[in-house]
Amino acid sequence: MKTERNKIPDLSLDLIKRATAGEEEALLVLLRRYDADITRWATIEENDSEGRSIKRLDEDLKAEIQERYIRAIRNWRELI
């Protein structure tokens, strides 16, 4: 069960249509699919006390990117 949940989901036309219609479950699947891309942009590089570069995830940034991405998914309807 855990394995299924953590697999990167595949795209299908049905999934895209449900997501563009605003179905919550489909949107969650898409967010899971592009989680790595979103996290990459929500990661901030900082220097620690010893001057070493560290990467930290900023949840606020991640949430904002996710929110805007959900809004952008709905625009896809016009392109089909």
Added chain:
Amino acid sequence: MAVYPFIFEIQLYIFRFWDAAAIYIGKGGDEEKRLSLIAYEGGDDMPTPKSREQELCEMFDSYSRRTILNLGMYVRRKYFTHKNRFTATDPQILDETEGVDETYPSNSFVVFADELYCELNHEFLYNAFNAMPVNQRKVLILDYWHHWKDKQIANYLEVTVRTVYNLRQRAYRTILLYENRKEQDT
């Protein structure tokens, strides 16, 4: 002696006539057509055409990745501009929050391994992960964050199950090393 060049010339004419006839009949023409068609299509082993659904999925995938890239750049720019402005021009808020220790537990360490990533809460683990080669990192991420089995990981990394086991053991050793260092520091 004088007849020989004359015969040679006749032979040449016969050959030319034969070529012209072949093209006229359609023998050479078909071959030419076939060759030109192969050149146009890009070879004999041309990929099969994609279905409409596949095309749409690829378009959506590309749209999503591009959108996330644009959004990421926009949001980060906005965030850093705001951060600079906030720290530079709002001393009143700084006075209000003086002495308050703000902690962000959600600001966890992030480690990437090509297309995979994981979030960590301990600095020694973060350092250990960064010290590992990418394949070892991938094995740990797929094992502990994605809960994949060794066989699945082996298929994904295109190595044997035994290699996955070895990579994991080496990764454990690196983590142990960094944990010992942390204990020594404290």
